[in-house]
Amino acid sequence: MARRPHSQVFLHDAGIITRIVALVPRNPEHPVVEIGPGSGAITRALVSAGHTVRAVEIDAGLADGIARLDPAVQVVTGSILDYAPRDLVPPPARIVGALPYHLSGAILRWLADGADDIATAVLVLQAEVVDRMGAPPGCRTRGLLSVILQSVYDVKPVFRIPPGAFVPRPQVWSRVVVLTRQAGGPSVVSCRPMWDVARAVFRHKRKMIRAGILDDYGAEACRRCAEAGVDLTLRAERLSLAEFETLATALTRGA
Numbered sequence: 001m002a003r004r005p006h007s008q009v010f011l012h013d014a015g016i017i018t019r020i021v022a023l024v025p026r027n028p029e030h031p032v033v034e035i036g037p038g039s040g041a042i043t044r045a046l047v048s049a050g051h052t053v054r055a056v057e058i059d060a061g062l063a064d065g066i067a068r069l070d071p072a073v074q075v076v077t078g079s080i081l082d083y084a085p086r087d088l089v090p091p092p093a094r095i096v097g098a099l100p101y102h103l104s105g106a107i108l109r110w111l112a113d114g115a116d117d118i119a120t121a122v123l124v125l126q127a128e129v130v131d132r133m134g135a136p137p138g139c140r141t142r143g144l145l146s147v148i149l150q151s152v153y154d155v156k157p158v159f160r161i162p163p164g165a166f167v168p169r170p171q172v173w174s175r176v177v178v179l180t181r182q183a184g185g186p187s188v189v190s191c192r193p194m195w196d197v198a199r200a201v202f203r204h205k206r207k208m209i210r211a212g213i214l215d216d217y218g219a220e221a222c223r224r225c226a227e228a229g230v231d232l233t234l235r236a237e238r239l240s241l242a243e244f245e246t247l248a249t250a251l252t253r254g255a
Helices: 014-022 039-047 061-068 100-113 127-133 144-152 188-202 209-217 219-228 243-255
Strands: 032-035 053-057 075-076 095-097 120-124 153-161 174-181
Touching: 032 039, 032 219, 039 053, 039 061, 039 095, 053 061, 053 219, 061 075, 061 174, 061 219, 095 188, 100 120, 127 144, 127 174, 144 153, 144 188, 174 219, 188 243, 209 219, 209 243, 219 243
Parallel strands: 032 053, 032 095, 053 075, 095 120
Antiparallel strands: 120 174, 153 174
C-alpha cells in the first residue's frame, strides 16, 4: 500500500515498466541502484532482465518486502540522500527510480553532486520537472536545475506516462528522463563556480542578469563580465552553458 507521508505512488503498468528497464545499461559486475523501489514492480523487472539490484528504500515495511523478492536484490533501508553513490556501488553507478514528488528536487541535486561517480540515471518524474531539466537556452522553463544538470549530464527526456499507470492515481502526467554522464565532461568541482553564478542570476529571473551579478558579486564583477563578452541585459534563461562558463571564469579570476 502506498503511504502518503512518503508521497508514494506506485507504477504498475507492465508495458511501461518494460520500456523503462530497457533503457538501463547492462553491467553484470555491479548492481543497479534503485531509488525507492516501493512495491517492487520495477525491481522485479530489473531482475527478470538480468540485473542485480541494490534497492534503497526509506520505508522499513516496504524494505522488508523487497528483501524477500529475490537473492539478486540487496536492500538498504534509509534515504538515498544519506549516501553518496560510491557508498552504494563501485563507480560508475547506474541509477534507476520513480522518484517521490516531494523529494525530486533534492534527489536531482544529489545526482548532480555525485555525477563524477555516476554513468547513467533512468528516472520517472513529474513531466513538468523533466521539461525543466531538458529546457534549452531561450525556453521559458529553463532554470537553475536545467543549467546544473546539463553541465554534467546529457539530459534526454523520453516518453510520457499517464496518471492511470500509477496507484494511487496522481493528479499529473509523469515522464521518463535519461541522464548520461558526458564522456570527458567537466568535473563537478569545476562546475560549481558556474552553478553559483546560475543561482545568483536565476534569483532575479525576471530581470537582466546584471541584477544578480551586482547583488552577489558587486559592480566591479559586472564590469569584468561585460568585458568577457556576455550581454548583461539578457535574462538568465537566455544564457547557454558556454556563457555561464564565461561568467564563472570572469568572476573567479577577479576573486
